[in-house]
Amino acid sequence: MSPMRRLSYPSLNLVLLGCLLAVQIVFAQLSDSYYATTCPNVLPTIQAAVRAAVANESRMGASLLRLHFHDCFGGCDASILLDDTANFTGEKTAGPNANSVRGFDVIDTIKSQVESICPGIVSCADIVAVAARDSVVALGGPSWVVPLGRKDSTTANLTAANTDLPAPSLNLAALITAFANKGFTANEMVALSGGHTIGQARCTTFRARLYNENSIDASFAASLKATCPSSGGDNNLTSLDVTTPTTFDNVYFANLLNQKGLLHSDQQLFSGGSADSQVRSYSNNATAFAVDFANAMVKMGNLSPLAGTSSQVRTNCRKVN
Template identity: 75%
Template sequence: MACESSSAKPAFFLSLLCFLLGMASAQLSGTFYSSSCPSALSTIKSAVSSAVSSEARMGASLLRLHFHDCFVNGCDGSILLDDTANFTGEKNAAPNANSVRGFDVIDTIKSQLESKCPGVVSCADIVAVAARDSVVALGGSSWTVLLGRRDSTTASQSAANANIPAPTLSLSGLISAFSNKGFTAKEMVALSGSHTIGQARCTVFRARLYNENNINATFATSLKASCPSSGGDNNLSPLDTTSPTSFDNAYFKNLQIQKGLLHSDQQLFSGGSTDAQVNAYSGNAATFKTDFANAMVKMGNLSPLTGSNGQIRKNCRRVN
């Protein structure tokens, strides 16, 4: 149906109809590949389960990959693009360089899907589903991943530097960074709970260890052994020292006793407006997992490319 004005259709109602049609065309679907590639979801799940079984940390890495993709111009697979002589991607942006990982797992999944249903499943969708399957593999709640994203043909290192929340942010900075993407402070706290799995490099939390007072003294001392005041930048420590490979609510319990690894972690429980939410999640793991799953659905819907926008990359690392 063409969106053209006519005497029989008042301009207002025609504009409204065109708007609604545009919204419909941009909607994702939980059954997008049910006919075109019926084995897509099972293929991704199997590959993720294998990767996480081999290295539990990979679950956190794949989850983070989705987050760092979606916060930069939407969930479009832009983070997967390699730099070339004529193209600057997002992999070497400050929040990603020597930090974001899991690209090989995505490559493996893409290769498997291309052999089963060539040119059908987007890299952006693979990243979104892999994030969900990683959380489930480590004990978190599942959610329906809405599908039908296309892959971008561009990337933005500057947007990655500007939009991905830094571990040095204050509480107000965190709230603002997530609000800019449409998230409430409660959803921000829930999504921060992803730090119940994974590890961080010494260079990211060194300043907190040696300069901040709102940190458990015994906790800080134990960390300094592997994160000296100079050197050892890439030495790793778990974001959740209690159960680092289990998707539970221990992260929030650690914040209550000043055992947040990152400055931004402890900001969630520092006498501010989010203390009550941390307490709520600390006392109820089921509520946290449900709220996290709901927030992930919302994150996966950040400005997805659909329809004729973008492409289905044959190789996730480069445009067709």
């Protein structure tokens, strides 16, 4: 295996704050002090709830991070949290979300706790954004400043959820395009992909790679086949980073150098293309990955946040007020 440094984050705050200045805030209502007077205890309340949830199940950290990503690719407005009703179809049944996105109960718990101290003040969208950051920190990753002031959507977009989210089958060019459509550079796409250093994937998302591709380490493939047979077991789970699955570190990138990317889209980042040099760099430079990931997460959290009369602060994150 190529030389690699495990992540260590003694103090990245100054670096990350500097990076924050380079990120364009989409709307001026977002501010890191948005709740300073209206709900001063919201951040420690969310942090404590996330720490408890991750301590109970380490996978939940990755789930809350992914929930934020899947929400923001359609606009950071908590639309993904809305349940279907007789007259309304939300985003939970979209292909990328169904039987996959989770953590809704944790968000419900956090919302209940926040409502008890600041009724009607803190949006579900802001809770999702902060919970993602706190999840990464709980698993040993970097922190970043989360600008706040998002409002919650009163509707959802099932079609966009089905079409906008990048699929695990995409090649490098398609990944670059999918992220570019949301305003991200190719480098930011690679950094955000590093979120796969934690979490798990279902057999159905990597079976085709496992049985049909040559760019996969033979021993790695053999070890996966017991969990993911050629037919059946679609929902069987395997860690995206089999080396350090519950630690937010840069080992994910080292795995790619050794053809141990679980998803086709993972291994595409190191496949003889334009992303190879960045993958090599991250595998050897934990701090560079941490800074770039945090910077990209701030940018992602600013994708089309809602404000104004077309939005609200939901009392129950699962339904419109």
